[in-house]
Amino acid sequence: MKQRANGEGTIYQRKDGRWVACITIEYGKRKSLYFKTQKEAIQALKDLPHWKGQDPSFIGKDPTIEFFLKLWLEDIAQPRIRERTYLRYQGLVEQHIIPMIGTIKLQKLMPQQLQQLYNEKRREGYAPQTIKHIHRVLHRAFHDALRWNLIERNVCDAVDAPRVPKYEAQVLNHVEACTFLQAAQGDPYEAIYVLALTTGMRQGELLGLQWKDLSLNGDRLQIRRTIGRIGKQGFIIGEPKSAKSRRNIYLTEMAIKALKKHRERQQEQQRLAGPAWDDQGHRWIFCNQIGRPIEVGNIIRRSFKPLLKKAGVPEIRFHDLRHSTATLLLSMNIHPKIVQEMLGHSSIHHTMDTYSHVLPSLQKEAVTQLNSLFSTQMPT
Structure with a gap:
């Protein structure tokens, strides 16, 4: 050293x-x-x-939870996490945590007070997932406080996080997926649905695509960024979810054709918009009529839900298109490692855990194939 x-x-x-x-x-x-x-x-x-230059009493004395969390957010959490994650943390701290326990001394916080916070949020009607996010933020912050000897224990360890019911994604089978894409033909957002179902990309990744992310021969995309609206902050351009989320994805012929048609339509829109066109140099693949990022709510309300109804398929979430892709790939016996790489999961364990519902049918097929192998090779 x-x-x-x-x-x-x-x-x-x-x-x-x-x-x-x-x-x-x-x-x-x-x-x-x-x-x-x-x-x-x-x-x-x-x-x-990050701490130097702050009030030296922070280390020498016992700060309030409000004082500690504000310093932690700005000086420790923000440099480590994505901007969207930081803004979410900030909202949880300012809206839920500080109003209830902000005046309590950091070293005096008791498990019962933390439990009261969670109970109150439940009474106010907040979902278990929101309360669990509050728990995670506090646990992470107190972990750093423990490392710095500001507290003797992480009080979050003495309180159970709320149990969040596991969401069973509703997916489209191959017939429903084809029916949906047929219904989407000619829709201004047809290309985004084709890409969603043939690549498994996340919503933020799709909307964050720029034309420069498309390879020269147009057969693959590079995931470099995400975009999403965060409340009053407006659109936030950020890094992909994880290191594995930065990836290259090869495109199907259907996706390549859909992108070519989409580009022609966009060029015509730009011509009609004239000086009003303002993509701010980003050249988004998916944008509104003047080149700006798309409001997701508009896509869902004006296009996605009407198309689901038109196609006569289950009313799924947009994110369920991603789940549909993964389920279809696994049911086609595509190796889970390939599926993980396409989806940009951080590990193959996450892929297997998320899509464990597909595994029983795969195991049954594997046993059938083994039975066929041995029955043809072994004498009766």
Whole structure:
């Protein structure tokens, strides 16, 4: 490890095996923070610039939960997470957490008070998923407080997160998928439905596509960004959900044809819009009549739901098109690893867990094939 400059802090290991990160907080005063591993101590010093310059009483005294969470959001959470995630965290903290427990001292928070927070949100009619998000934000924030020796334990560990009923996605089978795409022919958003069902891309990934993401010969797309509206913040362009979400996707002939037709339609729209066309240099593949990002609500209300009704297929969510793609691929015996890569899941375990409902039929088919193999090879 290279030598650290003055003020950067030092790291060493005690005889009892613990690691110490020693930092200067004010007037040359030194403070030692203790960790189980060297990795945790190194991370503490990496976080030091975010805390340095803040009120030194933050470390020396017990702050309120409001004070801690606001500092944590701005100086620790924001540099680590995507902007959309940060804005969601900020909304949960300001709307739900601070009003109820913000004045409590960080070290004085009790499990019962946390449970009261969750119970009150349930009485107010919030979904279990929202309450669980609150729990996760607090757990993550208190984990950092614990690393910094600001608290002796993570009080969230003593409170059970609300149980969220597992959502069983409603998917289109291959006949329904074809029927839906037939109904979408000629629709201004036909290409987005074709891509959704033939690539499994997420909604934000589809709407974040730009023409430069299409390969020169037009046979594959590169996922580089997402876009979505976040309340009053407007449209937020962000990074893909995970490192695995940055991926190349090969296109079917149907998708290539749909994109070519869509581009011709868009070029005509641009010609008609004239000077009003303002894509701000992004050249979105899917945009409104003047080149700006599309309002998702408009697509769902004016196009997607009417097309589902027209096709006579189940009224699914837009995201269920992605689930439909995955289910169709797995039912065609496409290897789960390929499905994971197409969908941009962070791990194959996530793919298998999400689509476990498809596995029994695959196992039955596998047994049938094994039975056929041995019955032809073994004498009767």
